[in-house]
Every structure is written in C-alpha cells, then in structure tokens.
Amino acid sequence: MTSNSASAQPLLRAEDLAISFGAIKAADGVDFALQRNEFVAIIGPNGAGKTTFLNLVTGYLKPHRGNVWLDGRPITRMAPRRISRQGIARAFQIPQLFTDHSLIDNLMLAIAAREGIWQGLTPLNRRAYRDEAMEVLELLGLAADAETMTGTLPEGLRKLADITLAFALNPKLLVLDEPTSGVSSIERFRIMETLMNAMRRRGLSALFVEHDMEVVQKYADRVVVWNAGHVMAEGTPAEVMSNPEVLESVVGVV
C-alpha cells in the first residue's frame, strides 16, 4: 500500500456512480478511489456490476448519476477514445481483437494509435514498431503466434492478446476484466507474475476484476468487494478474506 494515500490525489476517483438497466441497478451509488502505483482487485458474484463499473470508468457507458476523475481531471461522459488518450487502457472480459489482422499487426496498430494514427503514408509495418511489438509478445509468451490471425487463436491466447493491446498503450492505469479466465491455473500465475512485474517496473497502476482468490491474494494491494451494484466491503486481501459477510456472498460462486 502507498504510504501517503491519505494526502495524495487519487489516480482514479469515482463518486456516487449510478446506472440501471430497466429494473436492474447495475451501479447504485458507487464510491471508489485508486491511488498511484496501487494494484486494486475487484471481486464479487456474477452479475454484481463489476464489468458495468469498468464500462462506466472507461466511457463505454454514461452514468445516470455521479462523476469520475482521472488525476483530478473529470472524465465523466467522455468517449472511450478520449479516456484512453488520457491514460486508461482496458482489456476485456471477452477479448476484443482485430480478427482479420495477425497478432503482431494488432499490436503494431495499438502502438501506432498510441503514437498518433495520422502518420501520412509511412507503413504500419516498420522496424521500430515490429521490435516493440515482439518485445511485448515475448514478455507474455506469445512470440510464436506473432503471425497468426487473431481470429484463429485459441480462447486462452486471445485473452492474452487482448491484454497486450491494452499494455502496449503504456497507460497510467491498466484495467483488466478477469485477465486469467480461460487460462489454465498453472499459466495463470506465470501470466500475472510477468504482467504485474512489468507494470511495477513501468510504475503503472492496475485495476483488475478477478475470480481466483489466490491470484487476488498474491497480486492485489487492496480488494474491493462488489455486490448488487455497490461496494460491499474493502480492505487488504487478508482483511477481506476474514470478513464472514464477504465469504458468504463471494466464495459461493468462486
């Protein structure tokens, strides 16, 4: 945990966020803060509103009520592309890839987007981008699949590919929606280990939704527990795991 979390401006702050779909209150007055360099895990049962919260924070959904700030600047109601340029990158629960492009082309496109997509007639496929893309792929053990069309990758690899696209944007905050679902439990730790280490090295912050409590315990500085569209509890992994209410609502579905 960061030592000056009380005084410092949070990197991400949400206040009283609310949205409903018909009768379902998917976010029901959510207050949330994430400090610089902090790794926060979100846990909670299926349908608790975890993905909805990420959708609200990254601009995919507009809240009916409430506000979001990044680095003290309001980002409420901004389009995803603007929020992305402000420094939040997202990996999706269901991988979102350019399925007709090879994996390395996907990644080079992400790098080009980061550098500004308007580059005249200079080809996307260039040495600097290719080298950087290969570095990211090697980091996550995907180098062998660099030339594969992402549409034909197996589910587990698609998930990782999706993470590399967010990672390549070099964001201030990386948002991951169940990064290790669909990945074997041995692979799970190797992936999280490389990912989290790389992020610490770059001084990034992370917000990740995760069902696997072992992963949460190992990599989260703080855990926020979601239930029925609001934050039900929060604390260190140890604190949360010893909370009987949390055990009852969450562990049943893990």
Next chain:
Amino acid sequence: MRKPIPLLVAALALLLLVPVAFPHLKFVITLAVAKGFAALGVALLLRGGLISLGHAMYFAIGAYATAFLGSKAGVSDLVLLLVASTAVAALAGLVFGAFLVRYRAIFFAMLNLAVSMVIFALTSKLYGITGGTDGLRVAVPTVLGWAPGKAAFDGFLFYLCILLMVVLGWLVHRYLQSPLGHALSAIHTNEVRLEYLGVSAWQTLLTSYTISAALAGLGGALAAMSIGHVLPEFAFWTESGHLVLTAVLGGIGGVAGAFIGSVFLEILHTVAVGVAAEAWNLIIGLALICVIFFLPRGIYGLIEARRGSTKETGL
C-alpha cells in the same frame, strides 16, 4: 502481404499495347480505367465494412464538374479540369460523409443511395445548369497549351489514364499499408477496440470516404472527357450497383482488383453486346455467382493465391 508484382507488370504491358494491337478497344479501356477509379473508391469503403450504394453520384459530380467548368466557366486546360473536378467531388464527399459515416450496414448503404437519388434528380431537373436530361457536352480539353484534335486527344487520354492508375493506385496501396489504412480495416472487425485504442472511427472513415469520393470524381472527369458528353444517368443507382459489382468481382484484397474487375467487365460487355443484348445480364449474373462461390477474394484473389501457397510452405 507483398503484391504479385511480375503479373501486374505483365498485365500493364499488355494494356499499353492495346492502342497498337486492338485500336477499337482503346475507348473501352479508357472508360474501364475511369470507372475503375470509382470502383476503387467503393472497394476502399468495403475494406472498412461499408457498402455504398450511391457512389456513382461522385462519379457524376466529377463528370459534371468537368462539363460545367468547360462549357460555362471557360476552363479548357486538362490538368486544371481534372484537379478541380476531383476537388469538387472530394469536397462533396467530405460534406456528405461527415453525416453518412456515422451510419453502418444497411443504413449506410441506403443513405448513400438516397443522397445519390437526390443528386440524380437535381442533374435531371436543373436544366439551366446541368442541361437536364440532355446532359452537357464536353469539349476536347487543351493539354498545357497544346490543342489536340479528338483522335489525338483520345490517344493521349488513354495513356494518361494508365499513368494515373499506376501512380494513384500505388498511393492508395501505400495508404492501405499505413496506420490509418489498417485502422480502416480494423473498423470492420472491431470498432470498439479501435476506439479503446484512442482512434476515432468517424475520422478514420471520413478520411477514407473523402478519398473514395475523390477517386470516383476523378474517374467521372476522365470518363466525361473520353465520352465527350455527361448525362444524369451517370448518377443513377444502377451505376452505383455496377461499381459495387465491379469492386466485388475484382476483389477488394488489393488496389489492382478494382481495375482488373473494371477492365474485365467492360471487355466482357463489349463482347456480350456483340452477341446478343440479353446475353450481357446473363453473363454478368453467372460471373458474379461464380466469383461469390468460388473466388470470395475476387479475380484479384486468383493472382494472389499463388503467393499464398508459397507463403504457407514457408511458415
């Protein structure tokens, strides 16, 4: 992803011999290349997953701009006419596109069709400006001070079309290889991810829409000079349909596809009409069915497939 360059060069060499070897095909090929520019415009949008059923309007706008500038504004220089007509079509594309590229799928297709029908109606009804259903005559332009006769100009225009096809085709190819070009095809597969990478799908599509309108406009201007006359039918929806057909038939995989498709269709047309008037639609229908079922990547895909197989063994 490299182009089958030797085959394309061979095809190009064959084209260059047309005026000598098959003089009666010269006009056909000139017109085919002119329409090829418009088909290339349609193919660009197809890459982004959008089908325009109204692109003949930009072809018509380019053609009418040439006719109007020549007959009413007294512009006779070929370069000036081509540049101005292309610019007018590009501007129209930018203005209409700003609104149209917000739509997808059937809505985009139908809205383009709707706008093109308005353009068609205007060209038919605004008699004072467009000559109504009679259209406008296009005088033979001058070329940097040289005032050729019709026959000499036709010969010149043929080679100019081929030159423009190569130069602009290469530029469009470069555009498709650039980050913005890749972003265009990325819209087709995952617009959400593209936006999450910080790229505006609207800007990406509007750029490509404007380029596609400019290409169609240039094609229209070249066609106007070649035919010597422009008519409202240039903007009619069947012409737009023909452009989509050409793009699909040729294959949208590469820039060359649009021109291959267009030359193929124009030559087929000439031959078919010689046999029987009804044969044309029959042949086109059958050709299209064959392409859709057996050559999903178009005629151009046939050429590329040879490389595809070597690439597979290489991996």
